[in-house]
Amino acid sequence: MAKTKFQALRGTRDILSPDSERHRALVDVFAEEARLAGYGHIMSPIFEELGVFQRLGDSTDVVSKEMYAFEDRDGSMIALRPELTASVVRAFVQHNPAALPWKAWYEGPQFRHEKPQAGRYRQFSQVGIEVLGSDDPHIDVEVVALGWRFYQALGMSQVSLLLNSLGDASCRPAYHAALETYLRDHFDDLSEQSQATLEKNPLRVLDSKRREDAGIIAGAPLMVDHLSAETAEHFAAVRAGLEALGIPYEISPRLVRGLDYYTRTTFEFASTALDNAQNAVGGGGRYDGLAESLGGKPTPGIGFALGVDRILLACDAEEAFPAPRTAPDVFVVDLTGGAEAILLTDILRRAGIAADRGFDGRSMKAQMKVADRSGAPWAVIVGEDEVANATVTLRDMHGESGQTSVARDALAATLNTRLHPEN
Ligand code: HAM
Numbered sequence: 001m002a003k004t005k006f007q008a009l010r011g012t013r014d015i016l017s018p019d020s021e022r023h024r025a026l027v028d029v030f031a032e033e034a035r036l037a038g039y040g041h042i043m044s045p046i047f048e049e050l051g052v053f054q055r056l057g058d059s060t061d062v063v064s065k066e067m068y069a070f071e072d073r074d075g076s077m078i079a080l081r082p083e084l085t086a087s088v089v090r091a092f093v094q095h096n097p098a099a100l101p102w103k104a105w106y107e108g109p110q111f112r113h114e115k116p117q118a119g120r121y122r123q124f125s126q127v128g129i130e131v132l133g134s135d136d137p138h139i140d141v142e143v144v145a146l147g148w149r150f151y152q153a154l155g156m157s158q159v160s161l162l163l164n165s166l167g168d169a170s171c172r173p174a175y176h177a178a179l180e181t182y183l184r185d186h187f188d189d190l191s192e193q194s195q196a197t198l199e200k201n202p203l204r205v206l207d208s209k210r211r212e213d214a215g216i217i218a219g220a221p222l223m224v225d226h227l228s229a230e231t232a233e234h235f236a237a238v239r240a241g242l243e244a245l246g247i248p249y250e251i252s253p254r255l256v257r258g259l260d261y262y263t264r265t266t267f268e269f270a271s272t273a274l275d276n277a278q279n280a281v282g283g284g285g286r287y288d289g290l291a292e293s294l295g296g297k298p299t300p301g302i303g304f305a306l307g308v309d310r311i312l313l314a315c316d317a318e319e320a321f322p323a324p325r326t327a328p329d330v331f332v333v334d335l336t337g338g339a340e341a342i343l344l345t346d347i348l349r350r351a352g353i354a355a356d357r358g359f360d361g362r363s364m365k366a367q368m369k370v371a372d373r374s375g376a377p378w379a380v381i382v383g384e385d386e387v388a389n390a391t392v393t394l395r396d397m398h399g400e401s402g403q404t405s406v407a408r409d410a411l412a413a414t415l416n417t418r419l420h421p422e423n
Helices: 021-035 048-054 085-095 136-156 172-187 192-200 210-217 229-245 309-317 339-350 364-374 385-390 406-420
Strands: 047-048 070-072 078-081 102-111 122-133 159-166 264-270 280-286 301-307 330-334 355-357 379-381 392-395 403-407
Touching: 021 102, 021 122, 021 136, 021 309, 048 078, 048 085, 048 355, 085 102, 085 122, 085 301, 122 136, 122 172, 122 309, 136 159, 136 264, 136 301, 136 309, 159 229, 172 192, 172 229, 192 355, 192 403, 229 264, 264 301, 264 309, 280 309, 301 309, 330 339, 339 379, 339 406, 355 403, 364 379, 379 385, 379 406, 385 392, 392 406, 403 406
Parallel strands: 330 355, 330 379
Antiparallel strands: 047 078, 070 078, 102 122, 122 301, 159 264, 264 280, 280 301, 379 392, 392 403
16 A cells, blocks of 8 residues: 655644744743733633634634534534634633633634635634723733733834724714715625625725725725714723833724724734735734623623734744754763763753763764754763763863863763853
């Protein structure tokens, strides 16, 4: 039988070292920003009952076209999460935490059956936060600022913040009606897709990127011009807070976002270092009705999710946030057959020194080559003579200090001093 050679599925990828270390380092930076701001870590399941995600709105592509939904073995319908907000709000409703606002951060893979291209995958990673239980505009400011400061912490400078308010129950219905009337007046000129979208949710038509819709969208009434006094005041307070922090933003009155739960403040972070089509490196907003639609008490909420894969592409384009160094501190070259290397690497690793070694009883020359390729600044060489004298030879792989003989017992301490002379 012919052997099958498997490959990762379309739209998914293996992330190998050192890219994977860079990914983890990014999550560590995010975790620290979130910790500093009082957010607790939430780890929720990767799959949920389908109904949890159906609340995101069936006029959105994420729900109607892209969801990995399937029948479980017991006949129930489940889905791989396409995003985490619905899961986190489901968890909030389920556990009903007493202390509000409840602030949570997360990281992990999401799944959407999209057409794969650079920066758009079927399995991709997000980091994000959600806050439930307060509609204080200062929370909106804290949330947006956390995202902004995170990009700064990565060393990114080509990120812009787009801000909008989508109104709420007090003003959205009247705006919807005005928008719908306008779009119906231009129905024949809309693309076929937008004509279909109009039937489900007029607001989503504003999200169309089709050329034939551009002119009509440009003339459409804008939510920001139809906000109720209360919503307008909330939005003004959010803007004032961002200004107080010196965080630059651009009002983007046609910013709709790809999910239906948004109310009031919505925002997107765009990288000017990336191609237009995939330049959104993060986004979020308020979703004051979501908890209730998931069976909870009416509870305001706000959050964001940032796309890790895309942020790293933007970092590449900006030459920011390089992969961390993964070379070992020391490489053990064993000329006795390998048994010494078992002991030495164990001693070194227990002393907190990253130690790698050669295998397969190879020649000194071959082992030195691997040591060199490993990037380790130090090599420990051990042969029969060293074993007899309870010493090892320590070689400086990059610097000037050449090689010295060190007592085996003193190896870990000597190396630690050389690796960290400042201590
Ligand atoms: P979203 O805009 O759908 O929002 O996704 C947030 C970010 O995830 C995007 O800006 C992008 O960077 C990344 N992303 C989305 N789809 C893909 C993909 N197929 N491949 C690579 N990256 C992708 C949400 O997910 C909301 N849950 C955000 C939120 C949280 N709103 C309130 N709280």
